[in-house]
Amino acid sequence: MKSLLVEGLSKVYRVPIPRESTKGGESRVDRFREFFSIPLARDLQGTHEVWALRDVSFGVDGGTVLGIVGGNGAGKTTLLKIISKVVPPTSGRIQGHGRVISLLELGAGFDDEATARENVFMNAAINGIPRAVALERLDDIVEFAEIQRFVDTPVQFFSSGMYLRLAFSVAINMQPSILLADEILAVGDLAFQERCLEKVRELSTQTGLTVLFVSHDMEAVSRICDRVIWIKDGRLDRDGDPEDVVTEYQNATWDLLGGGENVGARGSSRASKYGEIVDVKLVSSDGREIGAPPRSEDAYVRIRFRTYRAKTRARCAFDLYSKGTLVFRSAQPDLCQVAPDTAYEALVKIPAHLLSETSYSVSVLVTLIRGEGEVHALAVKKALTFMVYGEAGSEAGSLRRTGVISPVLEWSLEERAHAVRA
Amino acid sequence: MPSAPEAAWPDAGTRADLWVIEPRQHGVLERTRELWHYRHLWWYFALEAIESMYRRTKLGWLWLIFRVTAPIGLQSLIFGGVLRVDSGGPPYFLFLVCGTTTWILFERSLLTVTRSLEQHRKLVTKIYFPRLILPMSAVAPGLLYLAVLLVVLVGTVLFYRYQDGVWYVTLRPELLASAAAILLSLIFTVAVGLWTSVLQARYRDIRQGLRYFMPFWMYFTPIFYPVTTIPESVRWLAAFNPMTAIVEMFKWGTLGTGHLTVPSIATSLTLIALTMIAGTWFFIREEAASIDQL
Numbered sequence: 205m206k207s208l209l210v211e212g213l214s215k216v217y218r219v220p221i222p223r224e225s226t227k228g229g230e231s232r233v234d235r236f237r238e239f240f241s242i243p244l245a246r247d248l249q250g251t252h253e254v255w256a257l258r259d260v261s262f263g264v265d266g267g268t269v270l271g272i273v274g275g276n277g278a279g280k281t282t283l284l285k286i287i288s289k290v291v292p293p294t295s296g297r298i299q300g301h302g303r304v305i306s307l308l309e310l311g312a313g314f315d316d317e318a319t320a321r322e323n324v325f326m327n328a329a330i331n332g333i334p335r336a337v338a339l340e341r342l343d344d345i346v347e348f349a350e351i352q353r354f355v356d357t358p359v360q361f362f363s364s365g366m367y368l369r370l371a372f373s374v375a376i377n378m379q380p381s382i383l384l385a386d387e388i389l390a391v392g393d394l395a396f397q398e399r400c401l402e403k404v405r406e407l408s409t410q411t412g413l414t415v416l417f418v419s420h421d422m423e424a425v426s427r428i429c430d431r432v433i434w435i436k437d438g439r440l441d442r443d444g445d446p447e448d449v450v451t452e453y454q455n456a457t458w459d460l461l462g463g464g465e466n467v468g469a470r471g472s473s474r475a476s477k478y479g480e481i482v483d484v485k486l487v488s489s490d491g492r493e494i495g496a497p498p499r500s501e502d503a504y505v506r507i508r509f510r511t512y513r514a515k516t517r518a519r520c521a522f523d524l525y526s527k528g529t530l531v532f533r534s535a536q537p538d539l540c541q542v543a544p545d546t547a548y549e550a551l552v553k554i555p556a557h558l559l560s561e562t563s564y565s566v567s568v569l570v571t572l573i574r575g576e577g578e579v580h581a582l583a584v585k586k587a588l589t590f591m592v593y594g595e596a597g598s599e600a601g602s603l604r605r606t607g608v609i610s611p612v613l614e615w616s617l618e619e620r621a622h623a624v625r626a
Numbered sequence: 627m628p629s630a631p632e633a634a635w636p637d638a639g640t641r642a643d644l645w646v647i648e649p650r651q652h653g654v655l656e657r658t659r660e661l662w663h664y665r666h667l668w669w670y671f672a673l674e675a676i677e678s679m680y681r682r683t684k685l686g687w688l689w690l691i692f693r694v695t696a697p698i699g700l701q702s703l704i705f706g707g708v709l710r711v712d713s714g715g716p717p718y719f720l721f722l723v724c725g726t727t728t729w730i731l732f733e734r735s736l737l738t739v740t741r742s743l744e745q746h747r748k749l750v751t752k753i754y755f756p757r758l759i760l761p762m763s764a765v766a767p768g769l770l771y772l773a774v775l776l777v778v779l780v781g782t783v784l785f786y787r788y789q790d791g792v793w794y795v796t797l798r799p800e801l802l803a804s805a806a807a808i809l810l811s812l813i814f815t816v817a818v819g820l821w822t823s824v825l826q827a828r829y830r831d832i833r834q835g836l837r838y839f840m841p842f843w844m845y846f847t848p849i850f851y852p853v854t855t856i857p858e859s860v861r862w863l864a865a866f867n868p869m870t871a872i873v874e875m876f877k878w879g880t881l882g883t884g885h886l887t888v889p890s891i892a893t894s895l896t897l898i899a900l901t902m903i904a905g906t907w908f909f910i911r912e913e914a915a916s917i918d919q920l
Contacts, residue, residue: 217918289647289754292914298647312752315674317681329666330755 206299207266207414208287208382213296214258215282215438218251256282258438260296264431266381266412269404271419271429271446273453276579279438280418284308284384287416302381305331307372309386316360320351320370323359327374341377348403349373365396372400376407383407386418397538401428420571420579423535426450478516478572478580482508482547484587486566499594500556507550509570509582511542516572516580518542520550522587523567526608531564539573557612561594657910660756667759671746672766675738679767694730694774698722705850714852715883716794720782725849727775728811728876732869733840735768735812739819740836743827743916750917757913761819765812772808779880795880804879807872814868814898820905827916847873853885865890868897 257279264270272280285291287298288306313330314323324345328338346355349369351362359367375383383404405428407413419425425432425446432449434442442449474481485493487504497503507520521535534552542548566588572580652660680686698719705711706718713721742764743750743757750757783795795801826832847869848856856864864870871886871894878884 285751286647290751291918293647293649295649300645300647302643306753308752313749326670329664329670330749330753332664332666332755335666 206263207268207302207412208264208300208416209298210263210283210287211261211297211299213260213283213286213298214294215256215279215286215291216294217254217256219254220251255438257286257293257435260435260438260440262433262440262443264414264416266301266414267408268431269408269415269417269429271417271425271432271450272435273419273422273425273432273450274435274441278435280435281308281386282438283435284386284416284418287382288384300382303331303379304382304384305375305378305380306384307375307386308384314359314367314371317358319356319358320346320349320362321355323370324374328378331378333378337379345370345373345377348377369396376403380413382414382416384416387420397424404428420573422450422454474582474584476580476582478513478574479509479511479518479570479582481568481570481582481584481587482510484508484522484566484568484584486588486590487551494590496591496593497554499559499561499592502556503554505552505554505566505568505588507552507568507570508547509550510547511544511572513544513574515544516542516574518548519571519573520552521569521571522552523569524554525565525567525586526560526562529608531608539571542572558609559592560607560610561592562608563589563591565589652910654906654910657756657758661758664756664759667755668763671742671759671763675742675764675766676770679770690770690774694771695778698726698778701726701850711851712855713883714854716881717786717790720779720786720794721852721877721881721883722850723775723779723782724877724880725873727772727779728807728872729844729847729849729869730775731768731772731808732811732815732872733844734771735765735815736819736822736840737833737836738767739764739815740822740826740833742819743823743913744830757917758909761823761909762816764819764823765815768812768815800879800882802879804876807876807879810875810895810898811869811872813902814872817898817902817905820902820909824909824912824916828919843867843869849873852883862890865893866897868894868901870894 260279260283272283274280282291284306285308286293287300288304288308290306290308313327315326318326321342324342325335325338328335346352349366349372351366351370354362354366359370362370385404401424404413404415404417408415417425417429429446432442432444432446433440434449434453442452485506485508486495486497487506488494488497489502489504494503505522507522509518509520511518517539519536519539521533523533524531536550565586567585568583568587570582572582574580680689683689685692702719702722706713706722711718715721739761742760746760750760779795783793786792786794822832822836846864846867848864853861853864853870853874871891874884874886875891876884878886
């Protein structure tokens with residue numbers, strides 16, 4: 205049974221055409237002049253149409269966790285807003301079953317000066333749920349949010365983690381049939397993120413909850429989603445298996461950011477107004493820069509980057525390639541708060557006896573996230589190329605190490621009498 | 627074993643509920659049903675509106691009393707004491723209290739109703755609920771003013787009973803007309819507010835304009851003077867201000883001095899009804915478009 209059916213959905217926003225460009229951005233003087241221009245004439249400059257969504261169609265079965273990926277401004281949030289009835293569509297039709305609960309922004313609808321308990325009731329009321337039902341679920345909500353001691357504390361005194369836990373807990377306890385989650389799990393500590401994802405999975409399998417999960421966290425998307433759609437410039441670009449769509453999306457993002465194979469030393473994407481990747485080196489355990497690590501020693505990929513703007517969180521990741529094949533991707537497990545105008549150094553260990561005796565290249569991605577999920581990515585494709593050399597002739601009768609990796613695995617060989625009997 | 631979906635939630639019935647989202651907006655019937663479904667929300671917004679009036683003030687509810695009584699005291703001093711306006715019977719202060727009651731309810735509520743959509747911008751752009759609840763529940767602060775005014779009214783009546791030995795207001799069936807006036811005043815507030823709240827979402831000029839326009843409206847409403855002081859030749863014009871009928875109806879019910887004619891009441895009632903119908907139509911049509919621009 206289809207839990208949600210979206211047919212030919214389009215949304216047009218009318219955006220006022222900006223006045224003739226004022227050179228070098230709008231200054232205070234310009235705004236002052238604007239203020240004193242003939243009032244109503246300002247409205248006559250007309251608007252142009254921006255298609256946030258264009259002819260998007262898809263269906264979701266009950267109990268599915270559908271991932272939605274796409275760049276900033278691709279229309280993901282607009283789609284969720286239309287499904288949650290906040291914004292009406294321009295054309296098209298959506299049909300669904302049951303209650304839709306949206307987590308477009310954690311804590312939207314929370315009154316800071318009210319207590320956690322009052323906010324639970326307030327949220328229930330906003331979602332059209334009787335007070336009695338909310339009262340029944342209060343214990344569950346409080347328990348999942350782990351705020352038992354603070355039920356009667358105004359939420360303005362909550363830590364951001366507690367706030368987040370409460371908001372999520374309220375949402376999943378509002379008996380949703382469809383849950384819309386927009387980049388909400390990007391905040392909060394890892395342990396809670398885990399619990400949220402687990403809970404989402406659990407509800408989808410046990411109660412048939414359908415989840416639309418918008419995220420830039422590809423790792424989370426591939427882990428919890430059953431299916432992924434990729435929205436590109438308001439159109440549905442791909443729809444399919446998480447592995448396939450995520451890989452394709454990531455490759456496209458790499459290409460976009462890396463600008464192809466030949467990235468100059470100062471490629472445009474390695475620096476933006478938010479930060480810059482300074483350099484990427486391979487270093488030994490004592491910190492020396494090395495070009496060709498021996499297989500028998502740990503090696504470290506060192507990513508040096510700096511930030512420019514305030515209030516960002518950062519996550520470094522790298523892809524290790526060998527002969528054009530992605531060997532693996534590794535990313536920092538959580539987003540770290542970084543200070544503005546500061547230099548950082550990320551170090552990731554590649555353990556000894558993992559890589560094969562061959563050449564590798566490393567592409568680096570540093571994601572800077574401002575506020576509620578405004579993502580700025582810095583990337584350097586083929587930031588580093590190195591060759592691993594082995595311990596020549598150390599073992600008698602050793603076979604040539606072949607393949608993209610050659611980890612040292614534990615082997616055992618024992619005599620087994622019963623195996624022979626057969 | 628995974629439990630059946632129906633067993634998981636207590637109100638399993640709603641899970642079968644089919645809904646459809648289309649560009650066409652819902653009709654009035656559907657809206658009314660929705661308003662009922664979300665009835666719990668009324669109280670929250672009403673209480674919130676009241677709370678936000680005096681949030682972070684030290685004097686709290688004292689402001690409420692001060693803001694009601696101070697203007698009446700001053701107006702009474704100027705119009706009654708200095709200019710000696712003839713009330714046509716009862717003491718001027720009492721006449722003034724009766725005149726302002728419905729007006730203050732209208733004026734105070736209209737300002738909060740106008741801002742209701744704008745002030746809940748964060749909520750309205752993130753969560754869906756029937757937006758009609760916002761302007762409708764924003765009359766709550768006005769009702770609080772009304773309560774204070776009614777207390778002042780009773781106090782004034784008691785005061786004159788002891789001073790003059792006369793009950794200027796007595797318990798009689800005509801008081802029902804005053805209650806009707808209060809109700810009409812509320813309806814008219816919402817009717818006008820349906821227009822202003824949507825427009826305010828787009829043009830913040832509305833509130834600016836309203837602030838300066840309201841005193842003019844007040845002087846054109848027979849609050850400080852009996853309607854009979856308006857020259858007979860232009861008195862019919864006053865009927866086109868629905869507040870005239872409302873204010874006069876309240877005075878007629880309490881003091882028995884109001885000047886009510888059938889044509890004037892009919893005109894006002896028609897105007898109120900038209901504003902309300904057109905306002906509802908306008909709100910439903912424009913609400914969504916306004917929210918895009920909030």
